[in-house]
Amino acid sequence: xxxxxxxxxxxxxxxxxxxxxxxxxxxxxxxxxxxxxxxxxxxxxxxxxxxxxxxxxxxxxxxxxxxxxxxxxxxxxxxxxxxxxxxxxxxxxxxxxxxxxxxxxxxxxxxxxxxxxxxxxxxxxxxxxxxxxxxxxxxxxxxxxxxxxxxxxxxxxxxxxxxxxxxxx
Amino acid sequence: xxxxxxxxxxxxxxxxxxxxxxxxxxxxxxxxxxxxxxxxxxxxxxxxxxxxxxxxxxxxxxxxxxxxxxxxxxxxxxxxxxxxxxxxxxxxxxxxxxxxxxxxxxxxxxxxxxxxxxxxxxxxxxxxxxxxxxxxxxxxxxxxxxxxxxxxxxxxxxxxxxxxxxxxxxxxxxxxxxxxxxxxxxxxxxxxxxxxxxxxxxxxxxxxxxxxxxxxxxxxxxxxxxxxxxxxxxxxxxxxxxxxxxxxxxxxxxxxxxxxxxxxxxxxxxxxxxxxxxxxxxxxxxxxxxxxxxxxxxxxxxxxxxxxxxxxxxxxxxxxxxxxxxxxxxxxxxxxxxxxxxxxxxxxxxxxxxxxxxxxxxxxxxxxxxxxxxxxxxxxxxxxxxxxxxxxxxxxxxxxxxxxxxxxxxxxxxxxxxxxxxxxxxxxxxxxxxxxxxxxxxxxxxxxxxxxxxxxxxxxxxxxxxxxxxxxxxxxxxxxxxxxxxxxxxxxxxxxxxxxxxxxxxxxxxxxxxxxxxxxxxxxxxxxxxxxxxxxxxxxxxxxxxxxxxxxxxxxxxxxxxxxxxxxxxxxxxxxxxxxxxxxxxxxxxxxxxxxxxxxxxxxxxxxxxxxxxxxxxxxxxxxxxxxxxxxxx
Numbered sequence: 001x002x003x004x005x006x007x008x009x010x011x012x013x014x015x016x017x018x019x020x021x022x023x024x025x026x027x028x029x030x031x032x033x034x035x036x037x038x039x040x041x042x043x044x045x046x047x048x049x050x051x052x053x054x055x056x057x058x059x060x061x062x063x064x065x066x067x068x069x070x071x072x073x074x075x076x077x078x079x080x081x082x083x084x085x086x087x088x089x090x091x092x093x094x095x096x097x098x099x100x101x102x103x104x105x106x107x108x109x110x111x112x113x114x115x116x117x118x119x120x121x122x123x124x125x126x127x128x129x130x131x132x133x134x135x136x137x138x139x140x141x142x143x144x145x146x147x148x149x150x151x152x153x154x155x156x157x158x159x160x161x162x163x164x165x166x167x168x169x
Numbered sequence: 170x171x172x173x174x175x176x177x178x179x180x181x182x183x184x185x186x187x188x189x190x191x192x193x194x195x196x197x198x199x200x201x202x203x204x205x206x207x208x209x210x211x212x213x214x215x216x217x218x219x220x221x222x223x224x225x226x227x228x229x230x231x232x233x234x235x236x237x238x239x240x241x242x243x244x245x246x247x248x249x250x251x252x253x254x255x256x257x258x259x260x261x262x263x264x265x266x267x268x269x270x271x272x273x274x275x276x277x278x279x280x281x282x283x284x285x286x287x288x289x290x291x292x293x294x295x296x297x298x299x300x301x302x303x304x305x306x307x308x309x310x311x312x313x314x315x316x317x318x319x320x321x322x323x324x325x326x327x328x329x330x331x332x333x334x335x336x337x338x339x340x341x342x343x344x345x346x347x348x349x350x351x352x353x354x355x356x357x358x359x360x361x362x363x364x365x366x367x368x369x370x371x372x373x374x375x376x377x378x379x380x381x382x383x384x385x386x387x388x389x390x391x392x393x394x395x396x397x398x399x400x401x402x403x404x405x406x407x408x409x410x411x412x413x414x415x416x417x418x419x420x421x422x423x424x425x426x427x428x429x430x431x432x433x434x435x436x437x438x439x440x441x442x443x444x445x446x447x448x449x450x451x452x453x454x455x456x457x458x459x460x461x462x463x464x465x466x467x468x469x470x471x472x473x474x475x476x477x478x479x480x481x482x483x484x485x486x487x488x489x490x491x492x493x494x495x496x497x498x499x500x501x502x503x504x505x506x507x508x509x510x511x512x513x514x515x516x517x518x519x520x521x522x523x524x525x526x527x528x529x530x531x532x533x534x535x536x537x538x539x540x541x542x543x544x545x546x547x548x549x550x551x552x553x554x555x556x557x558x559x560x561x562x563x564x565x566x567x568x569x570x571x572x573x574x575x576x577x578x579x580x581x582x583x584x585x586x587x588x589x590x591x592x593x594x595x596x597x598x599x600x601x602x603x604x605x606x607x608x609x610x611x612x613x614x615x616x617x618x619x620x621x622x623x624x625x626x627x628x629x630x631x632x633x634x635x636x637x638x639x640x641x642x643x644x645x646x647x648x649x650x651x652x653x654x655x656x657x658x659x660x661x662x663x664x665x666x667x668x669x670x671x672x673x674x675x676x677x678x679x680x681x682x683x684x685x686x687x688x689x690x691x692x693x694x695x696x697x698x699x700x701x702x703x704x705x706x707x708x709x710x711x712x713x714x715x716x717x718x719x720x721x722x723x724x725x726x727x728x729x730x731x732x733x734x735x736x737x738x739x740x741x742x743x744x745x746x747x748x749x750x751x752x753x754x755x756x757x758x759x760x761x762x763x764x765x766x767x768x769x770x771x772x773x774x775x776x777x778x779x780x781x782x783x784x785x786x787x788x789x790x791x792x793x794x795x796x797x798x799x800x801x802x803x
Contacts, residue, residue: 064762064766067759067762068766070759071759071763074711074715074759075711077715077718078710078711078714078715078718081714081717081718082591082714090721141493142493142494142769145493145766145769146494146769146770146773146774149766149767149770152767153701153704156703156704156707156708157703159707159710159711160598160703160706160707163594163707163710164594167591167592167594
């Protein structure tokens with residue numbers, strides 16, 4: 001005799017499972033990368049406010065550095081949208097989604113989700129240090145930006161792999 | 170290119186020193202070299218430095234009282250007008266400082282009076298005059314505060330208490346016969362009494378409080394008057410800023426003056442002058458003095474002249490990217506001209522949207538025209554303008570127009586002319602990496618040129634050309650298998666050269682082979698460099714996807730009003746337009762920042778890493794250095 005909970009899952013068709021996993025992929029890529037960027041931009045923003053309080057003319061440079069850890073959220077967002085479009089959810093036609101397809105989309109979201117989350121957090125640390133450096137050395141903007149961008153590379157690589165997986169899912 | 174420098178030795182009469190330096194500063198062609206014994210901080214006229222600082226803080230102060238200056242370029246004036254403004258700005262500075270001091274004094278006085286009122290407030294109802302409360306022949310007084318319940322305790326001990334209850338303590342005046350003083354003090358100690366001393370005043374506390382309040386009122390009027398006067402002065406803040414620039418110019422000159430060697434009757438100025446400005450400098454000196462010796466020579470081997478870059482007008486803005494990394498070494502190479510076309514192309518490919526490109530192009534042109542930015546800002550604005558142009562061109566090939574597919578716009582199916590990054594992923598990625606390979610080869614070729622120039626053809630062939638051969642060969646093996654023999658020859662030639670000749674300075678054959686293997690290991694570095702160019706594809710994809718999604722959102726907003734007839738269409742258009750505007754401005758900003766920064770990174774790490782010598786120092790001649798005005802050339 002199937003129990004109550006078994007029967008709920010048993011009633012799901014492979015198509016339903018596909019939709020569920022596709023949605024999970026959308027959520028993962030948008031939310032995890034977004035969390036990373038939100039924390040990152042937040043931390044860098046605090047540091048920037050501290051510097052700008054003393055040196056208002058550093059505002060432009062500080063803001064650019066603050067924004068750099070923000071890109072991961074956008075990468076996650078882009079992947080989420082790509083999944084929505086390619087899976088047909090955004091077009092309203094999800095009938096072709098199978099369990100395999102759904103799992104592929106879910107897997108596709110993982111690189112940008114975790115790569116984005118962790119790289120944003122670490123990029124924020126570099127950005128904060130860069131902003132502090134800017135307070136002491138006004139001409140250090142180029143260097144600070146480069147240090148911060150070094151971390152970005154790995155978010156970009158994650159993004160590319162995620163995009164590949166979405167397109168070939 | 171890096172402008173050659175000449176070492177200048179100028180000898181002239183001391184009497185002409187001031188006028189010669191003025192003329193040189195106007196020409197802006199000579200960097201004065203400090204005498205060895207002058208340290209940076211000590212040099213220069215202290216009084217001038219003081220004036221610069223005073224003007225700076227006055228300008229800062231007036232910022233708070235004036236209205237925000239209107240947007241627009243800095244005022245444009247001639248040097249004569251700038252220096253003519255000095256007496257007037259001096260007057261303004263003194264007036265500002267005087268008003269500021271008055272304001273500080275008035276506010277301190279108000280604070281003092283308010284504190285006095287606070288002190289006297291517990292005693293407000295005391296009718297006695299303060300000067301009357303003192304010991305007489307037979308009576309002693311104690312003035313102070315008693316805690317709650319203390320009054321009763323003291324009264325029980327049999328002393329007269331006049332009490333004024335407060336919130337936490339009671340102000341109390343206690344009297345006793347002179348003979349009972351010790352008992353009273355004892356009783357007071359028991360009750361937890363704290364003594365209070367009236368300030369030296371005349372009249373009752375209440376009279377004093379009223380008097381203070383009256384004074385505060387008149388002080389407040391004075392404060393308001395002073396603030397109004399400051400606001401009036403703040404209207405002339407630009408004049409103060411002009412004075413600041415004039416003072417800075419004078420201070421700069423005094424710094425150079427301190428760097429000059431002096432004898433009794435003459436002075437010797439050592440400096441660097443650009444070869445193309447030698448004439449100009451000489452004429453400047455000739456216009457200021459009749460007797461002088463102006464001699465220049467080539468820099469010696471052990472001297473390091475400052476670096477100044479000179480490029481064609483089209484390429485010049487990209488100097489700002491190079492200097493953001495570091496100034497080129499004087500004997501190195503100015504990479505601006507080689508870098509600029511790549512930066513231009515990569516920027517466009519990363520933004521890859523004609524609409525955004527058009528917006529940057531128009532915005533950049535308007536900004537340069539109407540805000541008249543100077544120096545580094547002007548160059549940066551032109552780099553962004555060029556980037557916009559590049560994105561405008563790249564759009565039809567690999568991108569979109571404000572996120573809209575070209576095909577949807579023109580009802581065709583030929584766009585994008587090259588690849589759609591969202592469909593032809595592999596070709597787009599190969600294109601990015603291929604361009605990266607060309608970029609890296611360009612870097613290696615520049616290095617080869619430098620090796621030949623420095624008389625080291627062995628390095629050029631064995632350490633540089635070998636890599637081009639090896640990489641070309643390896644790629645050919647995979648890309649065009651039908652040319653396998655040629656590819657293999659290239660690989661063996663390049664790899665062999667690296668293996669056998671990298672350690673050519675080493676005698677021991679095993680050591681030599683070891684360094685060869687070490688050099689070959691660098692192949693991983695080259696591959697990660699090439700892979701790094703995938704970011705061109707990735708950023709292009711992101712800007713395309715963002716634009717597309719934002720259009721989708723705009724469409725949803727419009728559709729939401731679709732069922733409401735004509736009103737719905739109008740409302741939908743307005744709202745969707747507003748939403749689209751905000752979203753696209755955001756996307757433009759983020760993607761431009763990304764393209765700007767990542768293009769710079771590709772230049773700095775992947776390209777400059779191959780050849781750039783970055784230990785240069787900027788050429789910083791004595792000149793009119795203004796921050797608040799634009800000086801007109803005559």
